[in-house]
Amino acid sequence: MSELHSSSDLRPKTERPGASQAAVAAQFIRDHVGYPFQTPVCGIVLGSGLGGLANHIERATRIPFSQVPGFPTATVAGHAGQLVLGTLAGRPVVLMAGRFHMYEGHDASLAAFPVRVMHALGAPVYVASNAAGGVRRTFRPGDLMVIADHLNLMFRNPLIGAVETGDERFPDMSDPYDPALQHLLHTAARTVGVTLQVGVYCGLLGPTYETPAEVRMLERLGADAVGMSTVPEVLVARAIGMRVAAVSCITNKAAGLSLEPLNHAEVMETGKAVAADFEALITQFVRLL
Numbered sequence: 001m002s003e004l005h006s007s008s009d010l011r012p013k014t015e016r017p018g019a020s021q022a023a024v025a026a027q028f029i030r031d032h033v034g035y036p037f038q039t040p041v042c043g044i045v046l047g048s049g050l051g052g053l054a055n056h057i058e059r060a061t062r063i064p065f066s067q068v069p070g071f072p073t074a075t076v077a078g079h080a081g082q083l084v085l086g087t088l089a090g091r092p093v094v095l096m097a098g099r100f101h102m103y104e105g106h107d108a109s110l111a112a113f114p115v116r117v118m119h120a121l122g123a124p125v126y127v128a129s130n131a132a133g134g135v136r137r138t139f140r141p142g143d144l145m146v147i148a149d150h151l152n153l154m155f156r157n158p159l160i161g162a163v164e165t166g167d168e169r170f171p172d173m174s175d176p177y178d179p180a181l182q183h184l185l186h187t188a189a190r191t192v193g194v195t196l197q198v199g200v201y202c203g204l205l206g207p208t209y210e211t212p213a214e215v216r217m218l219e220r221l222g223a224d225a226v227g228m229s230t231v232p233e234v235l236v237a238r239a240i241g242m243r244v245a246a247v248s249c250i251t252n253k254a255a256g257l258s259l260e261p262l263n264h265a266e267v268m269e270t271g272k273a274v275a276a277d278f279e280a281l282i283t284q285f286v287r288l289l
């Protein structure tokens with residue numbers, strides 16, 4: 001192998017957390033929860049300001065991220081950093097209050113690792129949520145948007161490298177967000193009286209928010225919302241055959257679309273303001289799943 005090839009940027013610099021590490025984490029979690037372990041109907045990740053749903057989990061076992069083998073410690077304000085197992089609407093779920101972002105310095109494969117763990121616990125469905133800036137000009141802070149598709153402008157892919165056992169080498173991305181699950185989100189929303197937008201989520205690395213020029217570029221590229229997460233998780237979920245549903249909470253108008261500067265406190269506050277709607281939506285969705 002040439003010097004150039006062996007030092008290629010595409011090679012994982014450290015061992016990439018994959019299927020075997022996920023199996024170890026899943027076994028630890030099963031042991032921690034104890035017998036009988038109920039297979040989750042889905043795995044849910046809660047975005048910034050949306051962590052309140054974790055308090056609605058019944059018969060909950062809460063495990064700090066720091067205890068889970070292979071997990072780093074979450075540091076960003078607004079992320080409690082807990083894995084919660086229990087029931088929602090009477091159905092077993094595994095839920096993450098907090099996630100690992102690439103802007104924290106994590107590799108894409110680590111950002112997506114919890115999805116592998118949820119899958120190893122038996123969850124067939126991955127439900128992502130996030131805080132996002134509204135790029136579509138009609139979006140208002142507090143809107144909830146079903147993600148119908150995404151743009152990966154993180155320009156990173158957690159699947160680069162050797163194929164993990166059980167992974168698809170070339171995952172089809174023509175329907176990354178399961179159409180039947182999108183439909184189920186709309187059905188759930190009607191039942192609980194929540195209005196849903198639909199759109200394309202654009203993932204950027206962050207941690208800076210966008211410039212107004214970047215937001216205008218994203219608008220022309222077809223983005224409706226912009227955020228700093230979710231995409232690596234969805235890529236892994238599709239590679240391992242999980243069905244994906246995802247919801248963005250529009251916490252602010254993206255940069256340049258309002259007169260206000262952006263700040264993380266606003267993101268958190270808006271998240272909390274729509275928490276009741278978000279919680280009702282996801283609870284009803286899980287009931288229907």
Ligand code: HPA
Nearest residue numbers: 131132133226227228254
């Ligand atoms: N841009 C990127 N990420 C975000 C934003 C935003 O405006 N709001 C919440 N997360």
